[in-house]
Amino acid sequence: MHEMGLMEDALRMVSEDAEKHGIRSVEKISMIVGDLSNVLPDALCFAFDAFRMSGEIPFLKNDATLEIIRERGLARCSACGTEYEPRQLLATCPDCGLPFGVLLAGETFKIESYEGS
Ligand SMILES: [Zn+2]
Numbered sequence: 001m002h003e004m005g006l007m008e009d010a011l012r013m014v015s016e017d018a019e020k021h022g023i024r025s026v027e028k029i030s031m032i033v034g035d036l037s038n039v040l041p042d043a044l045c046f047a048f049d050a051f052r053m054s055g056e057i058p059f060l061k062n063d064a065t066l067e068i069i070r071e072r073g074l075a076r077c078s079a080c081g082t083e084y085e086p087r088q089l090l091a092t093c094p095d096c097g098l099p100f101g102v103l104l105a106g107e108t109f110k111i112e113s114y115e116g117s
Pocket residue numbers: 077078079080081082093094095096097098
């Protein structure tokens with residue numbers, strides 16, 4: 001489950017940023033997870049809860065929450081211009097069947113924001 005490592009990295013980034021801004025406790029973290037990003041939201045929540053309850057991350061409040069904003073996949077066919085939602089990275093255009101889509105969205109995995117004081 002690579003989400004443990006991803007969450008650890010995310011918490012480290014938030015932690016460093018919070019420290020820079022004099023924020024001592026974080027109560028909410030919002031992350032954008034694309035449908036094609038290879039990250040499972042459920043596993044990410046599990047990892048977040050594990051870190052939250054472990055007490056290893058001092059700035060993270062016991063009742064901190066994780067908000068996951070899903071980003072749906074979107075691709076545009078280079079041949080005919082049709083936009084479609086790809087189910088996987090190498091998807092074919094539903095109109096002309098060519099696999100030359102340009103991925104416009106869906107691969108994002110990032111911290112959108114966090115709240116704390
Ligand atoms: Zn097409």
